Amino acid sequence: MDVERLPAAGSGRYAAANGPDDGWALLEGLRRRLDDQTSQARKTHQQVSQLTESIAALVELQRARTQRINLNSFIAYLIFTVLLGIGFYVLYNSRANELVEARDHADKERDTATRRADDLSQKAAARDIADTRAWEVFQLLEAGKRSEATGKLAALRDLRLSRTERAVLAARAHETQIMEVDAALKAATASFKAGRYADVIAPLEAALVGEPTGSRAAAMRYFLGIAYAKGGALDKAITYLQAALDADVEHDDARFQLASALDRSGAYAKARIEYDKFATAYPQSQFAVFAMRRSATLARMPANAPAPDPKADPHAPAGSAAPAPAPPVAKPVA
Incomplete structure (x- = not known):
């Protein structure tokens, strides 16, 4: 607004109408209005400045907040990434641990399966060896070679054989042993009938080793006692005959x-006691009369025969010899 030219434009008219005082008053009013407008403009400027500063502060605050938000976002991103x-x-x-455990378990199972396969292979090989040797023993038993089979049968104890196989071999060995003992008893009976007493000693003693107990063992001791008595080995004869009686031998003349x-x-x-026992137990025996007569004779004799005379014949029997009994006949043995 052009304030200085306002009074000049109308000064004549204002001056003419109102005079000089009115013009100054008008100027004063204009000046006041200008001051008011200037003050108002200054206030507006100040307010604009304050607004600008507020906006700048707000922008700065927003910028700082944005930076904090960005920093927080970055930190959150880092934390998320780390997590x-x-x-x-x-x-x-x-x-990975599960896979390692599964691998270790698989390795253990593989090693276990390998060891099991090795064990089975060894067992199969041992089984084949045991079968081969068991068959050899069985063939020996079938061939009647029990003594050779017995040695090999003892070696089979540590081999892998089933209970059935062991039972079959043991049963076959027992059957073979029974057959051998029966054969030895039959041969002894035949030899006794033929008067060949010395021929029965070796086979009967061998058979007695395999079967030391039982009724047939008692019969074998009975035959051995008579055989040794016939050969003059009286101590052995007494031992075998006494053992036969202790085992309840079935031959009636064993005590005689x-x-x-x-x-x-x-x-x-001792002889007199045994004669009396025999005559009492078997009064119908063909040797009973002799046993009673000999017992009566021995009753008048000393308990034991006197020491032999060094000048006498060493082959002469001590004391009165009893008559030789008839050759014993073996009874059937089960």
Whole structure:
């Protein structure tokens, strides 16, 4: 607004109408209005400045907030990334541990299966060896070679054989042993009938080793006692005959044979006791009469025969010899 030219434009008219005082008053009013407008403009400027400063402060605050938000976002991103990495690491580690455990378990199972396969192979090989040797023993038993089979049968104890196989071999060995003992008893009976007493000693003693107990063992001792008595080995004869009687031998004349051996050895008292027992137990025997007469004779004799005279014949029997009984006949043995 052009303030200085306002009075000049109308000064004549204002001056003419109102005079000089009115003009100054008008100017004063204009000046006041200008001051008011200037003051108002200054206030407006100040307000604009304050607004600008407020906006700048707000922008700065917003900028700082944005920076904090960005920093927080970055930190959150870092934390998320770290947590995600940790999660993946934990998942990978757990999965890797599971895989390692599964691998170790598979290795153990493989090693176990390998050892089991090796054990089975060894067992199969041992089984084949045991089968081969068992068949050899069985063939020996079938061939009647029990003594050779017995040695090999003892070696089979540590081999892998089933209970059935062991039972079959043991049963076959027992059957073979029974057959051998039966054969030895039959041969002894035949030899006794033929008067070949010395021929029965070796086979009967061999058979007695395999079967030391039982009724047939008692019969074998009975035959051995008579055989040794016939050969003059009275001590052995007495031992075998006494063992036969202790085992309840089935031959009735066993006690008479023992009394005869004791009589010939000079043990008169013991012989007399055995003669009496025999005559009492078997009064119908063909040897009963002789046993009673000999017992009566021994009753008048000393308990034992006197020491032999060094000048006498060493082959002469001590004391009165009992008559030789008839050749024993073997009874059937089960």
